Amino acid sequence: MNKRTIILTDQENRERAQSRKREIEQEGCHCTIYQLDERIELKELLSSQPLGTKVVILADDNVQTLRQLTKAVGFTNRDITVVQGEHESSRIFCSQCHHIQKVPRYQEYQCSNCQNHIEPSDHFSAFHQAYLGYPVFK
Numbered sequence: 001m002n003k004r005t006i007i008l009t010d011q012e013n014r015e016r017a018q019s020r021k022r023e024i025e026q027e028g029c030h031c032t033i034y035q036l037d038e039r040i041e042l043k044e045l046l047s048s049q050p051l052g053t054k055v056v057i058l059a060d061d062n063v064q065t066l067r068q069l070t071k072a073v074g075f076t077n078r079d080i081t082v083v084q085g086e087h088e089s090s091r092i093f094c095s096q097c098h099h100i101q102k103v104p105r106y107q108e109y110q111c112s113n114c115q116n117h118i119e120p121s122d123h124f125s126a127f128h129q130a131y132l133g134y135p136v137f138k
């Protein structure tokens with residue numbers, strides 16, 4: 001049986017979406033990419049998908065909104081995979097002064113409170129609802 005996956009992505013993440021598509025197809029699944037800024041009727045698109053379709057959301061902005069919308073159409077959490085775009089801003093928790101700041105997800109930045117250079121890690125703190133950032137020493 002051919003499983004179907006659709007990838008919802010934006011211009012900035014198109015290349016990552018392409019490589020994701022190749023991975024999915026190597027597993028023998030059918031995969032289609034929809035770029036969100038092509039003015040697609042997302043709700044219509046989602047509700048016209050056959051039962052059992054998996055949805056991958058790979059975008060910079062509004063990923064949570066997209067997830068909500070996808071769920072509203074009837075998809076469950078198990079059907080939906082959210083992949084954060086590289087340029088997305090996230091809350092980063094400064095390990096030096098505990099200041100939380102919204103910055104691009106994968107870029108070093110200077111903490112506006114303690115002035116340390118901080119590098120965001122992949123460690124997400126549910127308590128702070130932020131990724132932990134560690135100082136970069138040069």
Ligand SMILES: [Zn+2]
Nearest residue numbers: 094097111114
């Ligand atoms: Zn700080």
